[in-house]
Amino acid sequence: LIGDEGRGFRYILDGLNAERTLIAAECIGDGYWFVERATRYANARVVFGRPIGANQGVQFPLAENFIEIEAANLMRWRACELFDANRPCGAQANMAKYLAAKASWEAANACLQVHGGYGFAHEYDVERKFRETRL
Numbered sequence: 001l002i003g004d005e006g007r008g009f010r011y012i013l014d015g016l017n018a019e020r021t022l023i024a025a026e027c028i029g030d031g032y033w034f035v036e037r038a039t040r041y042a043n044a045r046v047v048f049g050r051p052i053g054a055n056q057g058v059q060f061p062l063a064e065n066f067i068e069i070e071a072a073n074l075m076r077w078r079a080c081e082l083f084d085a086n087r088p089c090g091a092q093a094n095m096a097k098y099l100a101a102k103a104s105w106e107a108a109n110a111c112l113q114v115h116g117g118y119g120f121a122h123e124y125d126v127e128r129k130f131r132e133t134r135l
Contacts, residue, residue: 013090014090016093017079017083017089017090017093018083018093020079020093020094020096020097021076021079021080021083021093021096021097023097023100023101024072024075024076024079024093024096024097024099024100024101025076025100027072027097027100027101027103027104027133028069028072028073028076028100028103028104030104030107030108030129030132030133031065031068031069031072031100031103031104031107031108032069033129034065034104034107034108034110034111034126034129034133035062035065035066035069035107035110035111037111037124037125037126038062038107038110038111038114038115039053039062041114041115041118041124042058042059042062042114052114058114061110061113062110062114064106065103065106065107065110068099068102068103068106068107069100069103069104069107071099071103072096072099072100072102072103073100075092075095075096075099075100076096076100078092078096079092079093079095079096104133105133105134108129108130108133111126111130112126112127112130
């Protein structure tokens with residue numbers, strides 16, 4: 001017998017906290033990628049003599065995505081800090097994973113919208129990453 005009798009399920013759940021923070025980190029990295037890629041494209045794409053990134057309708061969603069990714073990143077760091085200190089971190093790990101997955105998806109969607117039809121072109125690599133972020 002390893003550990004206390006009847007506590008096996010709890011041990012398994014606690015063991016998943018590290019994996020939850022790892023998945024959150026992956027989603028956060030994807031989110032940063034989407035925001036950076038969308039920002040770069042928005043500043044390069046010129047329509048009617050000015051970059052589309054000069055429009056608030058493009059800027060505000062990307063800024064909101066960046067804020068959400070940063071918030072998820074802070075929660076992930078908090079979960080990791082608690083995990084490293086061998087303290088209960090289940091709630092923080094779950095919140096980090098949830099916030100990161102949501103932020104990544106929203107950033108992916110905004111990136112695709114900024115790119116328009118080019119978002120589905122292989123040359124921009126957005127469509128592949130967009131599909132991966134759903135996993």
